Amino acid sequence: MRLVIATCSVDYAGRLSAHLSTATRLIMLKADGSVSVHSDDRAYKPLNWMTPPCTMAEAGSSWVFTNLKNETLTINLEAVHLDVSEELGVEPGLLKDGVEAHLQELLAADPTALGEGLRLVRREYPTDIGPVDLLCRDEEGRAVAIEVKRRGEIDGVEQLARYLERLDLDGRLRPVRGIFAAQRIRPQARVLAGARGIVCVEVDYDELRGRKSDDLRLF
Amino acid sequence: MKFRCERDVLLDAVSGAGRATSPRGSMPILGGLRLGLQGDLLTVTGTDIDLTISVEATVDGKHDGLAVAPARLTTDIVRSFDPGAVEVEADDEDLTLMSGRSRFTVRTHQASDFPRVAAPAKDATVSGISGLSEALRQVTRAASSDDGRPILTGVLIAAEGAGLRLVATDSYRLALRDLPGVSVLGEGQKVLIPSRALNELQRLLSSAADETTLRLGDHDASFAVGHATLTTRLIEGDFPDYRVLIPSGYPNRLVVGREDLLDALRRVKLLARDATTPVKMALRPNSIELAVVTNDWGAAVEEVEAKYEGSEMTVAFNPTYLIEGVEVVTGEEVCLDTLDALKPAVLRPVGSDDYLYLLMPVRVP
Numbered sequence: 001m002r003l004v005i006a007t008c009s010v011d012y013a014g015r016l017s018a019h020l021s022t023a024t025r026l027i028m029l030k031a032d033g034s035v036s037v038h039s040d041d042r043a044y045k046p047l048n049w050m051t052p053p054c055t056m057a058e059a060g061s062s063w064v065f066t067n068l069k070n071e072t073l074t075i076n077l078e079a080v081h082l083d084v085s086e087e088l089g090v091e092p093g094l095l096k097d098g099v100e101a102h103l104q105e106l107l108a109a110d111p112t113a114l115g116e117g118l119r120l121v122r123r124e125y126p127t128d129i130g131p132v133d134l135l136c137r138d139e140e141g142r143a144v145a146i147e148v149k150r151r152g153e154i155d156g157v158e159q160l161a162r163y164l165e166r167l168d169l170d171g172r173l174r175p176v177r178g179i180f181a182a183q184r185i186r187p188q189a190r191v192l193a194g195a196r197g198i199v200c201v202e203v204d205y206d207e208l209r210g211r212k213s214d215d216l217r218l219f
Numbered sequence: 220m221k222f223r224c225e226r227d228v229l230l231d232a233v234s235g236a237g238r239a240t241s242p243r244g245s246m247p248i249l250g251g252l253r254l255g256l257q258g259d260l261l262t263v264t265g266t267d268i269d270l271t272i273s274v275e276a277t278v279d280g281k282h283d284g285l286a287v288a289p290a291r292l293t294t295d296i297v298r299s300f301d302p303g304a305v306e307v308e309a310d311d312e313d314l315t316l317m318s319g320r321s322r323f324t325v326r327t328h329q330a331s332d333f334p335r336v337a338a339p340a341k342d343a344t345v346s347g348i349s350g351l352s353e354a355l356r357q358v359t360r361a362a363s364s365d366d367g368r369p370i371l372t373g374v375l376i377a378a379e380g381a382g383l384r385l386v387a388t389d390s391y392r393l394a395l396r397d398l399p400g401v402s403v404l405g406e407g408q409k410v411l412i413p414s415r416a417l418n419e420l421q422r423l424l425s426s427a428a429d430e431t432t433l434r435l436g437d438h439d440a441s442f443a444v445g446h447a448t449l450t451t452r453l454i455e456g457d458f459p460d461y462r463v464l465i466p467s468g469y470p471n472r473l474v475v476g477r478e479d480l481l482d483a484l485r486r487v488k489l490l491a492r493d494a495t496t497p498v499k500m501a502l503r504p505n506s507i508e509l510a511v512v513t514n515d516w517g518a519a520v521e522e523v524e525a526k527y528e529g530s531e532m533t534v535a536f537n538p539t540y541l542i543e544g545v546e547v548v549t550g551e552e553v554c555l556d557t558l559d560a561l562k563p564a565v566l567r568p569v570g571s572d573d574y575l576y577l578l579m580p581v582r583v584p
Contacts, residue, residue: 043514154246187269187369216579217390218464218563 002029005082006075010037010048014071020047022078029056031088035065035073048073104133104148106208107181111136111146113208114179114201118144127166135167143173152182152200157193164198220256220284220309224276226318229305230297232263232274235447237290238419241267251287251328254309256280264336265290270416271336271450272423287328288314296323338441338450348403348431352424354385354396355417357547357574362414363389373454374417375461377409378402386461387414392540393461393577394547403433411458412440416451423447464563465577469556471529473502474569477553479523481545487511487519488538497535497581502527502557511538534560535583541566544576 004027010020025047026038033052054067065073104123111118117139125135125145134146145167147160160178167176178198180189185200193200233252242250253264259280264273286309293314297305300318308315309327316323355374363371368390375386382399404410423444424431432443441450487498490511501508507525512518534557545553550568557564566576 041514045515184365188267191268215391216561216582218388218393218577218579219390219459 001031001088002085003027003082004029004080006077007079007081008037009076009078011074011076012048012072013074014069018048024081027075035063035075037075100148100150103150103181103183103203103205103208106205107146107148107203108134110208113203114146114181115144115199125167127163129162129166132160132163132167135173138177143167143176144179145176146179146181149180149182150184152180152185152189152202154186154189154192156180156182157189157196157198160198161196164196220254220286221281221307222256222259222261222278223281223304223306224261224278226297226300226302226305228276228278229261229307230294232261232276233290233294233297235274235423236263236265236272237294238265238422239267239270239272239449240265240290242289242291248287248328248332248334250290251333252290252293253330253333254286254288254307254314256283256285258283264333266334266336268334269413269452270419272419273336273448273450275446284309285330286314287330287333288325289328292325296325336450338436338439348383348398348401348433350398350401351431352421353549354398355421355424357396357576358385358387358394359414359417359421360387360543360547361389361392361394361576362387364414365389369454370411370456370458372414373411373458374414375409375411375458376404378404378406386458388459388461388464388577391537391579392544393464394544395461395465395575395577397573399573404435409458410435410440411454411456413451413454416440416449420444420449423449465565465575466558466563469558469565471502471527471532471557473507473525473527473529473555473557474552475507475523475525475555477545477548477551480525480553481542483509483521483523484538484542484545487521488542490516490519491538492516494537494539496538497583498538498541499533499535499583501531501533502529503531504528529557532557532560534564535581536564536578537581540578544578548574548576 006027007022007024009022012018028036033054034050036046036049038046050065050067050073054065057064061077063075107113108120108123111120118136121135121137123134124131132145133148136144136146138144145163147156149156157180160180164176164178168174179201180193180198181201181203183203183205185202190200236252240250249267255262259277261276261278262273264271296316300321303318306317312327314325314327358374362374371389377384379397381402382397383401383403385396387394420442434441438453439450440453441448484498487509490513496511496513499510504527506522508520508522510520544566548566548568552569554567554569555564560580563577563579566578568574
């Protein structure tokens with residue numbers, strides 16, 4: 001990643017022509033070959049940019065970027081105030097909040113969020129029809145199978161019921177009780193869970209992560 | 220089953236009952252409408268288990284019977300017919316709808332699979348409620364749509380003095396409406412009814428005389444409006460103690476024309492392109508200034524004439540919540556009482572205590 005703060009003007013020539021008159025701007029040259037020109041506002045949006053693949057050629061104090069369509073972005077540098085390069089390495093990618101895997105990870109780290117005295121036996125505990133998300137033991141040593149979903153729907157309850165049926169065949173675990181955990185549980189799923197003897201627990205993702213909302217609330 | 224009726228009669232019945240169906244659920248039968256014919260009485264029922272709507276219609280009955288047909292498809296077919304007579308015939312597998320030169324045959328569900336509809340106990344309370352439509356419009360909007368907190372998705376209906384009180388809150392706002400003189404519930408009695416059901420009830424009331432009969436069971440409530448009956452499960456649990464949330468007095472009072480405020484709010488809200496952008500309200504002696512400022516889109520500012528008594532300050536609100544509150548205040552002027560920029564404000568009609576809308580401000584830098 002190369003960051004250049006420079007007083008420059010910019011000309012784009014392609015399907016249309018655009019000109020940025022002289023001002024001080026941030027020029028961002030990324031390892032993927034892209035270039036973007038930013039002012040000190042508009043959050044993440046550049047004033048002008050060229051996406052890869054494109055090539056860069058230096059001609060005196062001008063940088064000319066050309067893409068496959070022969071469109072050009074020409075940056076005319078008048079004064080360079082900062083020019084730094086840094087190797088950022090491989091980007092691990094965005095982890096979206098609330099994904100089931102992260103919920104499962106958080107609950108595995110602290111199963112007591114689902115019930116007092118619960119302790120983890122194993123994540124992804126195998127059954128012959130697939131793994132149940134968490135297998136725990138309660139205070140009295142009884143096995144508890146836990147299915148974790150972001151949104152609690154009927155399908156998830158049915159899935160857990162099938163796991164419970166299989167786990168109950170194992171004499172070391174029997175009788176296994178079930179907990180259906182989700183950020184939100186639909187009323188129909190609650191009814192079905194109640195009918196199958198499965199406990200529903202709603203979990204607050206922010207709370208699990210130790211975060212508090214900044215929203216003002218009545219209660 | 221075989222009957223004949225006018226298109227509009229059938230359309231009212233299937234579209235009304237169809238609103239309770241659940242076409243995208245995991246049980247296909249819940250996307251169906253149960254059509255039952257006895258003599259000349261057609262009863263069309265839709266349900267998603269929690270909510271059931273039945274609509275009765277008088278038709279020219281030929282053969283009694285039952286059928287469960289896909290709600291959306293059947294409604295679309297009936298709606299597509301020109302006004303005039305429709306003939307409907309059903310056997311064990313198909314429902315046939317005929318009008319003019321059109322003939323549609325629709326596969327049906329097994330009628331015996333249709334869930335048994337819950338109905339309140341026979342010794343339920345039976346009462347007439349007038350003025351309910353406006354009260355529902357004022358209150359249901361403050362209920363939460365977040366199934367994660369089921370209690371807050373309901374509207375509390377409670378006996379209050381010699382009348383009835385409706386309360387809903389989603390924790391950011393709270394709407395309260397009193398219906399003095401409406402003695403439906405016994406002293407101290409209260410029920411929590413899903414707001415979704417009450418929104419459907421409001422829709423039924425808007426197309427009928429504003430008179431409802433309530434039958435209340437231990438776990439269900441049923442409202443009869445005209446030819447329709449809406450039955451809903453009650454929500455079990457304790458509603459938050461809302462009384463402690465309502466401050467006893469306010470040092471600052473704004474009185475402003477309702478329409479002027481609404482128009483200005485709707486204009487400046489055009490700049491609030493996401494759900495988190497607040498509208499700032501600068502309170503001054505003879506006017507208020509509404510402002511929405513965003514980095515990405517720009518800014519909108521509008522001044523509205525108003526009477527304000529209290530400390531000059533700026534308070535910010537979620538513009539949607541504020542508009543939804545102002546919309547349902549009755550009268551030409553609304554009153555906004557405030558404590559400070561971070562404490563709940565109260566919207567209410569001028570000169571009436573029957574309605575209040577408590578709204579939490581938004582924290583701004």
